[in-house]
Amino acid sequence: xxxxxxxxxxxxxxxxxxxxxxxxxxxxxxxxxxxxxxxxxxxxxxxxxxxxxxxxxxxxxxxxxxxxxxxxxxxxxxxxxxxxxxxxxxxxxxxxxxxxxxxxxxxxxxxxxxxxxxxxxxxxxxxxxxxxxxxxxxxxxxxxxxxxxxxxxxxxxxxxxxxxxxxxxxxxxxxxxxxxxxxxxxxxxxxxxxxxxxxxxxxxxxxxxxxxxxxxxxxxxxxxxxxxxxxxxxxxxxxxxxxxxxxxxxxxxxxxxxxxxxxxxxxxxxxxxxxxxxxxxxxxxxxxxxxxxxxxxxxxxxxxxxxxxxxxxxxxxxxxxxxxxxxxxxxxxxxxxxxxxxxxxxxxxxxxxxxxxxxxxxxxxxxxxxxxxxxxxxxxxxxxxxxxxxxxxxxxxxxxxxxxxxxxxxxxxxxxxxxxxxxxxxxxxxxxxxxxxxxxxxxxxxxxxxxxxxxxxxxxxxxxxxxxxxxxxxxxxxxxxxxxxxxxxxxxxxxxxxxxxxxxxxxxxxxxxxxxxxxxxxxxxxxxxxxxxxxxxxxxxxxxxxxxxxxxxxxxxxxxxxxxxxxxxxxxxxxxxxxxxxxxxxxxxxxxxxxxxxxxxxxxxxxxxxxxxxxxxxxxxxxx
Amino acid sequence: xxxxxxxxxxxxxxxxxxxxxxxxxxxxxxxxxxxxxxxxxxxxxxxxxxxxxxxxxxxxxxxxxxxxxxxxxxxxxxxxxxxxxxxxxxxxxxxxxxxxxxxxxxxxxxxxxxxxxxxxxxxxxxxxxxxxxxxxxxxxxxxxxxxxxxxxxxxxxxxxxxxxxxxxxxxxxxxxxxxxxxxxxxxxxxxxxxxxxxxxxxxxxxxxxxxxxxxxxxxxxxxxxxxxxxxxxxxxxxxxxxxxxxxxxxxxxxxxxxxxxxxxxxxxxxxxxxxxxxxxxxxxxxxxxxxxxxxxxxxxxxxxxxxxxxxxxxxxxxx
Numbered sequence: 001x002x003x004x005x006x007x008x009x010x011x012x013x014x015x016x017x018x019x020x021x022x023x024x025x026x027x028x029x030x031x032x033x034x035x036x037x038x039x040x041x042x043x044x045x046x047x048x049x050x051x052x053x054x055x056x057x058x059x060x061x062x063x064x065x066x067x068x069x070x071x072x073x074x075x076x077x078x079x080x081x082x083x084x085x086x087x088x089x090x091x092x093x094x095x096x097x098x099x100x101x102x103x104x105x106x107x108x109x110x111x112x113x114x115x116x117x118x119x120x121x122x123x124x125x126x127x128x129x130x131x132x133x134x135x136x137x138x139x140x141x142x143x144x145x146x147x148x149x150x151x152x153x154x155x156x157x158x159x160x161x162x163x164x165x166x167x168x169x170x171x172x173x174x175x176x177x178x179x180x181x182x183x184x185x186x187x188x189x190x191x192x193x194x195x196x197x198x199x200x201x202x203x204x205x206x207x208x209x210x211x212x213x214x215x216x217x218x219x220x221x222x223x224x225x226x227x228x229x230x231x232x233x234x235x236x237x238x239x240x241x242x243x244x245x246x247x248x249x250x251x252x253x254x255x256x257x258x259x260x261x262x263x264x265x266x267x268x269x270x271x272x273x274x275x276x277x278x279x280x281x282x283x284x285x286x287x288x289x290x291x292x293x294x295x296x297x298x299x300x301x302x303x304x305x306x307x308x309x310x311x312x313x314x315x316x317x318x319x320x321x322x323x324x325x326x327x328x329x330x331x332x333x334x335x336x337x338x339x340x341x342x343x344x345x346x347x348x349x350x351x352x353x354x355x356x357x358x359x360x361x362x363x364x365x366x367x368x369x370x371x372x373x374x375x376x377x378x379x380x381x382x383x384x385x386x387x388x389x390x391x392x393x394x395x396x397x398x399x400x401x402x403x404x405x406x407x408x409x410x411x412x413x414x415x416x417x418x419x420x421x422x423x424x425x426x427x428x429x430x431x432x433x434x435x436x437x438x439x440x441x442x443x444x445x446x447x448x449x450x451x452x453x454x455x456x457x458x459x460x461x462x463x464x465x466x467x468x469x470x471x472x473x474x475x476x477x478x479x480x481x482x483x484x485x486x487x488x489x490x491x492x493x494x495x496x497x498x499x500x501x502x503x504x505x506x507x508x509x510x511x512x513x514x515x516x517x518x519x520x521x522x523x524x525x526x527x528x529x530x531x532x533x534x535x536x537x538x539x540x541x542x543x544x545x546x547x548x549x550x551x552x553x554x555x556x557x558x559x560x561x562x563x564x565x566x567x568x569x570x571x572x573x574x575x576x577x578x579x580x581x582x583x584x585x586x587x588x589x590x591x592x593x594x595x596x597x598x599x600x601x602x603x604x605x606x607x608x609x610x611x612x613x614x615x616x617x618x619x620x621x622x623x624x
Numbered sequence: 625x626x627x628x629x630x631x632x633x634x635x636x637x638x639x640x641x642x643x644x645x646x647x648x649x650x651x652x653x654x655x656x657x658x659x660x661x662x663x664x665x666x667x668x669x670x671x672x673x674x675x676x677x678x679x680x681x682x683x684x685x686x687x688x689x690x691x692x693x694x695x696x697x698x699x700x701x702x703x704x705x706x707x708x709x710x711x712x713x714x715x716x717x718x719x720x721x722x723x724x725x726x727x728x729x730x731x732x733x734x735x736x737x738x739x740x741x742x743x744x745x746x747x748x749x750x751x752x753x754x755x756x757x758x759x760x761x762x763x764x765x766x767x768x769x770x771x772x773x774x775x776x777x778x779x780x781x782x783x784x785x786x787x788x789x790x791x792x793x794x795x796x797x798x799x800x801x802x803x804x805x806x807x808x809x810x811x812x813x814x815x816x817x818x819x820x821x822x823x824x825x826x827x828x829x830x831x832x833x834x835x836x837x838x839x840x841x842x843x844x845x846x847x848x849x850x851x852x853x854x855x856x857x858x859x860x861x862x863x864x865x866x867x868x869x870x871x872x873x874x875x876x877x878x879x880x881x882x883x884x885x886x887x888x889x890x891x892x893x894x895x896x897x898x899x900x901x902x903x904x905x906x907x908x909x910x911x912x913x914x915x916x917x918x919x920x921x922x923x924x925x926x927x928x929x930x931x932x933x934x935x936x937x938x939x940x941x942x943x
Binding site: 388390410412413414419421426427428429430431432433437440441442444445448451452453495 | 834
């Protein structure tokens with residue numbers, strides 16, 4: 001389906017876009033040709049959304065040129081871009097839920113009768129006709145909200161396309177669709193393609209990309225990492241392009257501050273290990289500040305305390321995963337740890353939530369760093385949130401030290417499981433409060449008597465952690481919102497360490513913080529694990545993941561698709577696991593291609609029937 | 625070029641000035657007004673005048689203490705005036721059992737209304753302004769059903785509560801002062817108070833930090849209801865009559881004004897208790913000053929509007 005001979009209908013030529021402190025797009029060139037389905041992929045922060053917004057007139061490029069239908073184009077507003085024929089379908093349906101389906105479809109272009117009054121009959125007729133082509137057969141007078149999400153998505157699509165579009169941009173259109181609805185969508189996409197419309201398809205689901213897309217452009221750090229026919233890029237290569245890892249030369253010496261030997265050794269120290277808790281905090285307090293080191297990562301922390309150099313570390317070549325075989329290598333003092341080594345302190349079983357998680361099992365042992373790998377949208381953040389009870393589940397449960405956790409984050413925290421959330425601003429810091437109060441927040445009930453807080457206790461805890469984590473603030477009373485990202489992150493880590501957790505779930509702990517703070521946070525994670533804390537590490541930085549984790553679970557589309565431990569914990573193995581077709585997937589894909597055409601027809605018909613059924617089931621009738 | 629440097633200097637100076645105005649502006653304004661009155665208003669320094677002013681402002685101060693807590697959670701409580709009316713109705717209905725049981729019933733009634741509003745906000749997820757607006761209307765109606773017209777009473781204890789003084793200071797003013805200290809303590813020194821502020825500052829972060837968000841929200845509205853009911857009883861005691869039709873009308877607006885003028889942002893995450901009291905005093909002093917100088921009520925309202933806008937502007941600038 002390559003039509004490179006055709007003139008591009010929409011083209012970005014060396015487009016740049018700068019935001020304060022970030023170069024979001026750096027000379028990006030991309031050409032969309034009529035009748036092609038062009039995949040746009042990239043990880044978080046790669047510049048996808050910015051590029052889409054440049055195309056749709058939300059942003060104006062700072063440099064380069066936007067060309068539309070062979071002429072330079074400047075779109076002042078999204079409306080102008082839409083009028084010119086560039087339609088966008090966003091992840092979330094952005095229609096008016098209370099208005100009728102027909103109105104939504106024809107909003108702003110309603111057929112008018114005499115005196116400019118809307119001709120309702122004509123409007124409904126036209127809406128019915130248009131939607132039938134998208135497998136949506138419903139009473140168009142009903143309010144949009146009474147339709148299923150999939151059908152709403154179809155209305156959005158129909159609306160986008162019926163605006164006489166030449167270019168249709170779809171931003172993760174399948175994220176809330178059922179498999180059957182996805183089929184209908186693909187049918188529509190193929191029809192658009194055949195009608196000579198250029199489609200830009202943004203998705204993280206590789207299977208989908210390979211099924212409908214002809215061309216692919218990979219963005220990374222605001223630049224084009226690759227652009228060309230999709231069929232010529234194999235999955236593994238695509239993933240390595242997205243993650244910025246060269247398959248042939250995965251580095252051996254790391255840049256992170258994790259000790260390289262972690263996942264080949266036991267994490268137990270021979271003599272001084274003790275439960276994370278009072279003792280751990282106390283030790284944090286007494287330890288001297290390690291001096292900053294610019295040395296190679298192998299030396300990891302500079303000035304390590306003696307117990308880190310204990311001989312039980314670095315048993316080479318055992319290749320055993322910590323949870324499994326570690327116990328044979330080192331003298332154990334499991335009584336000191338409270339929970340037997342190898343026995344997971346947190347065990348999540350069958351975490352399930354529609355469209356998001358599909359039976360995820362995670363077990364974390366004391367002193368173990370479990371990494372969660374996978375592409376954006378694979379369900380990593382959701383897994384962490386589910387474990388601490390911050391995500392309503394359709395199924396599954398979490399056991400802490402063998403006991404089932406009750407609902408809610410409070411129960412999880414009390415049981416010793418805490419989450420450092422990915423979005424520091426929205427879910428982490430309390431901007432109106434001081435550093436001191438942000439640190440003390442989660443531990444407040446334990447830092448006082450009878451509901452009255454003890455300033456002395458708080459000051460002590462805050463002082464300990466500010467010194468230990470080297471939080472740079474003018475004073476404990478400075479507003480946390482005035483600190484740098486790295487220091488804010490340390491404040492949040494301190495907040496969690498102050499509640500003495502057994503397990504810490506860290507969601508992108510080093511994202512958006514400067515290099516120095518990053519190294520410090522990594523070293524800290526390592527050290528906490530040494531002290532017996534169980535850690536779940538989520539990171540899009542593959543190197544960080546590989547060097548930090550003892551064991552890695554790879555997620556894809558909300559399910560665990562692989563577990564890597566010991567020597568398997570390498571960047572290429574992670575990427576290979578992400579790329580892997582499971583047998584079922586493969587079979588499905590084969591089947592698909594064989595009955596492609598038929599499937600399209602059937603899917604459209606079936607979806608239509610279902611919609612009709614839904615329409616009849618609901619008694620409610622909007623009157624347009 | 626010169627213009628640029630000047631602008632630069634102003635840009636550096638501006639946040640500091642605003643921070644100062646936000647922190648101490650109310651105090652400065654109250655002081656300035658006092659000074660003005662000392663110099664230009666005859667008989668201003670009379671003890672009787674002070675007493676009158678303080679007694680008049682007391683209900684607003686008590687109500688605005690609760691309002692400050694609610695606003696600290698990004699909420700708002702419009703039902704306070706109606707709760708005052710309900711308390712006035714309940715206190716005369718139960719006065720036959722003695723003033724203390726009547727007081728307890730009235731305050732409990734306020735707590736129930738607060739719990740209803742709080743439950744709607746915390747557990748049902750109704751927006752605070754809508755939930756408490758419904759209560760504003762409904763509870764006033766309930767109070768009017770209980771006591772349809774003004775009822776005078778002769779219970780000496782309740783009358784004494786409203787009109788006696790200790791060391792020259794009216795008892796109700798002392799009660800308001802004591803409540804201020806209690807709320808100040810709760811906000812600054814208790815786990816609950818710090819959680820209130822945290823929830824107002826970032827609700828999802830508070831939830832992830834294991835704070836009992838819903839329970840705290842509910843409690844905040846209960847406290848607001850309690851305080852409003854108490855204000856209603858005290859106002860009734862001073863009037864020596866229960867008047868559910870007009871008692872507490874529009875007091876929610878005065879209370880919100882006091883909170884806002886005191887520098888507590890409507891966006892939550894900060895509670896300024898003493899400044900709220902100062903805000904109430906400022907508005908009272910202002911209208912008293914203008915009245916003493918024979919300016920019509922409409923002037924007071926316009927000046928108040930300017931002060932509110934100035935306060936909101938100062939609060940806004942800090943973020």
